[in-house]
Amino acid sequence: MAHDHDHDHEHEDEAGHEHEEDAQAAAEAEARRRLALAQIRQYGDAALRLQAHEVTEFDDDLRRLVERMIALMHDAQGIGLAATQVGVLRRLFVFEPDEEGPRAIVNPVVVERGEETATEEEGCLSLQGVRVPVERATRVVLEGKDPNGDDLRVELEPYGARIVQHELDHLDGVLIIDRTDDEHRKEALATLRPRVVLR
């Protein structure tokens, strides 16, 4: 899931001064973001539409994958990333809803879903330039495993609940354009359509 600007926890320079060092740091961050996005499958890639399989081996390969996904999520300035987005058809995702740091959930299953829903705009690291309103439950309880194979249970309130529902969708080949209304879907598809290059 792409960074939600309404919940931006990065600090803006209050005084509005653009120091040279800040500008350089921003340019470096932007270069890292572009590099990360180039490694994340983009709309049109078949992997984004496939069903991911249950993880059975909790080994070093899995833990390396989790580390790589967390690094990519950070570099891409996202708040969630599913394995299918890096072309790996295994049921796991990483996410970071707050300052407590990144978390990974393997074989996640929703065991409780609140009845209350909310509609908010979502972005996706695989759908550049698209933000569409999506209705989600405001509370979910997930069970799964951590990367070592130990049981995990997490209760999530609106912001985190939205992220994990988005990432869970990725594991079933579902994208935000499938969850929005017809008008926004049409607009999004126009943005995503490869542009005709005129020479």
Ligand SMILES: [Zn+2]
């Ligand atoms: Zn996404």
